Amino acid sequence: MGQRLAGRIAFxxxxxxxxxxxxxxxMAAEGARLILSDLNEAGVTALAAKLGARAxxxxxxxxRDWADAAELVEEAxxxxxxxxxxxxxxxxxPASETSLDDWRRVMSINLDGVFIGCRTxxxxxxxxxxxxxxxxxxxxxxxxxxxxxxxxxxxNTSKAGVRHLTKSLAIEWAHHGYPIRVxxxxxxxxxxxxxxxxxxxxxxxxxxxxxGDPWTAIAALCPMRRVGRVEDIxxxxxxxxxxxxAFVTGLELVIDGGWVAR
Ligand SMILES: NC(=O)c1ccc[n+]([C@@H]2O[C@H](COP(=O)([O-])OP(=O)(O)OC[C@H]3O[C@@H](n4cnc5c(N)ncnc54)[C@H](O)[C@@H]3O)[C@@H](O)[C@H]2O)c1
Numbered sequence: 737m738g739q740r741l742a743g744r745i746a747f748x749x750x751x752x753x754x755x756x757x758x759x760x761x762x763m764a765a766e767g768a769r770l771i772l773s774d775l776n777e778a779g780v781t782a783l784a785a786k787l788g789a790r791a792x793x794x795x796x797x798x799x800r801d802w803a804d805a806a807e808l809v810e811e812a813x814x815x816x817x818x819x820x821x822x823x824x825x826x827x828x829x830p831a832s833e834t835s836l837d838d839w840r841r842v843m844s845i846n847l848d849g850v851f852i853g854c855r856t857x858x859x860x861x862x863x864x865x866x867x868x869x870x871x872x873x874x875x876x877x878x879x880x881x882x883x884x885x886x887x888x889x890x891x892n893t894s895k896a897g898v899r900h901l902t903k904s905l906a907i908e909w910a911h912h913g914y915p916i917r918v919x920x921x922x923x924x925x926x927x928x929x930x931x932x933x934x935x936x937x938x939x940x941x942x943x944x945x946x947x948g949d950p951w952t953a954i955a956a957l958c959p960m961r962r963v964g965r966v967e968d969i970x971x972x973x974x975x976x977x978x979x980x981x982a983f984v985t986g987l988e989l990v991i992d993g994g995w996v997a998r
Pocket of ligand 1: 749750751752753754755756773774775776794795796797822823824825826845876877878879922923924925926927928929930931
């Protein structure tokens, strides 16, 4: 591994498992110093110990928790180079069975959480960018934020909101001269604990067959004929965090094996 993020301070939410943990490992391997956050305190503390990172328990839907996170970053480092808004939840339910509470829960974590995080950490990101290379915000959306999928209207809508929030902040912060780039990543099917749960719902609703290996069935639906790995997303995140993407803002980086290119 190289040192593409040497000395950079990066904050990753939802880092206890899945894509967030993969991004944390890849950024650590490229020399970043990390603060890892998750609702799952034991999980994120265990990963942080392996990577020599700091860990905090953090609910991304809570303004108070974001204020505490900002205080920790400020005291420890004085600025922040990279913010990865990765934490999210899936909900597989037809719209007719989605209560307003269900809808609000998905929005509060997947969309409000990204907004609060960007707003709260913006001064620390601006401080980093002012000192040299631009700071970088990476918001994890989904291909479900680009096209519709059945029985997950709340999730799809939250992820479409993340896409547009990303473009709005990219333009607004460039307009104000803040040295912060803002981009979104749109993963396709990536094998993580979240996707394993979602697959159970897809089998139940008949989107993939109940007999046989569901992963073979999902791979067959993908133009590149495989299920994604967390490393596929982590490579994109390292690029967006590094100076290699210095002229990139407002981008939607689709990493999906060709799923939405059809
Ligand atoms: N796996 C996929 O196929 C896929 C595809 C597209 C987009 N995504 C997106 O990627 C991101 C990561 O997904 P994943 O598959 O790794 O999921 P995952 O469920 O495996 O991991 C998500 C992590 O977020 C944490 N989390 C959940 N709610 C939280 C909250 N309120 N505050 C803080 N942490 C919280 C969980 O504890 C968990 O550690 C999500 O935003 C998801 O929507 C995933």
